[in-house]
């Protein structure tokens with residue numbers, strides 16, 4: 690079997706006496722959409738922070754494309770192909786959708802030139818930024834200030850911002866949180882398109898979306914991965930049902 694594109698080995702994080710992630714192992718294979726589900730407070734966001742480098746792990750290792758990035762700073766992990774979105778919406782409301790993505794393109798390019806004021810350089814940023822907006826179905830809304838967009842559009846915009854770094858592995862923290870039915874269908878459609886060409890680790894509470902999208906599912910409960918398998922295997926797992934899914938998964 691080929692080396693996983695992302696591998697977590699024995700990861701652990703405490704906040705004081707509270708053990709939030711506890712000896713977490715996970716192997717993400719290239720091209721799969723792998724969902725992590727679990728009850729509120731299970732440690733899912735903390736785990737994503739550990740993978741992205743926002744939080745330092747207390748112990749354990751993280752391998753990205755065969756390289757040990759356990760101690761690498763966040764920007765180094767981004768350079769190696771990791772991108773993420775946040776559970777809480779985090780776009781710049783006063784900037785247009787295009788400007789929000791263009792700023793992320795600029796960050797990727799590492800250039801020091803000013804964002805505004807030079808037409809040809811702006812075009813260098815806007816062209817790839819518009820391509821990212823197209824991927825999430827927001828091209829027609831490129832010039833709308835992010836603050837005026839619907840919640841669902843903002844979540845799509847966050848995906849476009851994450852795409853600006855051309856990631857190989859995308860970490861998504863509840864991209865459907867707070868979206869209505871129609872909006873969530875649009876986000877699911879976007880994720881279905883994206884999963885064809887990148888590896889995705891998806892944290893999500895919306896089980897319909899998880900079971901529609903995921904190739905594999907892992908279940909985190911009180912910091913421990915209690916199961917990993919196909920959606921069908923996880924749905925049928927009695928420990929998972931008792932701990933989390935309940936009868937609604939029947």
Ligand SMILES: Nc1ncnc2c1ncn2[C@@H]1O[C@H](COP(=O)(O)OP(=O)(O)OP(=O)(O)O)[C@@H](O)[C@H]1O
Pocket residue numbers: 704707709727728729730731732733734735736776
């Ligand atoms: N910076 C912090 N300091 C102290 N405790 C924290 C911190 N961040 C998270 N926690 C605690 O760690 C536990 C796991 O939180 P985390 O946000 O990772 O859970 P989660 O699985 O993402 O939950 P949710 O589904 O509600 O988003 C919770 O008990 C939370 O209160």
Ligand SMILES: [Mg+2]
Pocket residue numbers: 733734735776
């Ligand atoms: Mg969370």
